[in-house]
Amino acid sequence: MVATIGITFLGTASAQPSSTRNHSSLALRLDGDVWLFDCGEATQHQVQKSNVKMGKIQKIFITHTHGDHIFGLLPILASRLNGAGGMAEGADDPRAQNLVSNMATAEPIEIYGPYGTRAYVRTGLKYTHTHLGSPYVVHELRTAHDPPEDSCTLPLDPAEQPGRDLAAGADGTWRDVFASDALAVSAAPIWHSVPCVGYAVAERPVPGKMVPALYVPHLKRTGTPMSVLRQLQLGERVQLADGTVLEGPARRPGRKVVILGDTYDPSPIAALAEDADLLVHEATNAHLPGIDPDTKATDTYEIVEERAKSRGHSTPQMAGAFAKRIGAKRLVLNHFSARYAGNDDVNEEARNVMVAIRHLAEEQYGDGREVLCARDLMTIDVEPRK
Structure with a gap:
């Protein structure tokens, strides 16, 4: 059983960051451990500003390899794993000896991501001359369309342990890519402009109410x-x-958190996402006449939706409709266009925009369920089920 499940949003921007929104990343806090989902540029700076402890990061899940979701991965690894630049590679170098010792004794940072994640990390470390002090491992979620071989011809990095190539099941999803006594993580492809996945983190059934x-x-x-x-x-x-x-009392279902990458249609993950306690869904573009001064006079809700879909993204209404479809208890909108400022806690104009975006999602979500618009460094707790 996990006592505390919470999310800290480290970056909530799409494509380009702004002065009020960093590139995409969020931290799932599980008691003392931290799992990152996506790692956009400057994620490590956001970690330093947040309630997330760098040394507690144990796993990193990448939804897709667009730069705004992965450019911060190598810096996070360098900081978390005591990396150094230009370290001598001789066996007598103390830091090289330390790595040898850690490779045998330390638990590796686990990275999960689509095909190409391993090559990105290995190549980046190689050509930036970055030498890590502790181990890491990359597990790739492979589809039937991916080549069977590794996407990188370079040998394993000195700090890299061999990872798994995880084949999708007959239904196209990846069940239990990670599993422990307390939690299981499954994944499914979601439709974007490039291969992209969403993740469902499910707590195991928990003890029932004791009388x-x-x-x-x-x-x-x-x-x-x-x-x-x-x-x-x-x-x-x-x-x-x-x-x-x-x-003893019958066990109760545990909590479920569903975290989607960029998508214009997350239907393939619907079965895994069903009855989520919290759904994080992108809402990159919105039509806000009379509220957003940059709204085009010729635009309509339909035109904005088609434009968003053509770029692989969603509107708040699309997010609300999917949340309703899977019976999510709470919806958090994320991955906003740079035109939507993230300082709505202190700026009235930004607050009016985010309230309007929230209302668009609520129109489709309905039933008075809670919709939140994420902003950088926002923290949300997922309470145990009654």
Whole structure:
């Protein structure tokens, strides 16, 4: 069971950053650990401004290899893994010896991404003469259209451990690309202008609500230690000395967080995303007549939607419709055009724009469900299910 699940948005811009929005990245906080989703330029600067600790980053999930989602990956690795530039490669160099020791003992940073992610990292480290002090590994999510061989002809970086090539299942998705006793991560392709994936992070079923009054009389009657309540809380079955069998409460579904990359149609992930507690969906473009001064007089909602789709992106209405389709409990809009300022907490004009964008999503989402517009360094907690 994970005690705390939360998200910190490190960058919420699309394509170009602005003075109020950094390139795409968000941090999923899982108790003490941090998983990054996308790593746009200057992500490490945003980490330093946030509640995210660099040393806690354990995994990095890349949705696609457009620069605004990956240009910050190498700097993050260099900072997180004690990298150095121009380090001598001789075996007698102390830092080289330290890497040898860490390769045998340290847990690697795990990177997940589509075909080409491994080549990007390996080539970038090679030609920037960056030498990492601890290991990393890249697992690639492969489709039937990807070449079977590695996309990089360079040998493994000295800090690189061999990664897995993860083949999609018969339904085109990647189930349990990571799995532990507490969490499982699955992925699916989503439609964009280049190969792109979305991720579903699902908490395992958690213990049900404990009602001690149902059990304590039986424990007292048979002289059973009260410590047995701990076993029952975990959903276990306990047989008492007189033969009475007590059943712990049935386990409840865990939380689910769905994080999408850029998309004009995320339909392939719908089954994995169903009943999400929190959906993060892009809303790059919106039609805001009378609110956004840059709105074209000839535009309509339909024209803006078609323009967004032609570039592989979504409008707030499209995000709201998908959130409704999968039964998401909360929707967070993300990946905004540079024309939409991210300082709506202090600027009235920006606030009016983001309120209008939120309302467009709510029109499709409906039922009074919560819609939020992400801004840089915003933090959201995902509460346990009742």
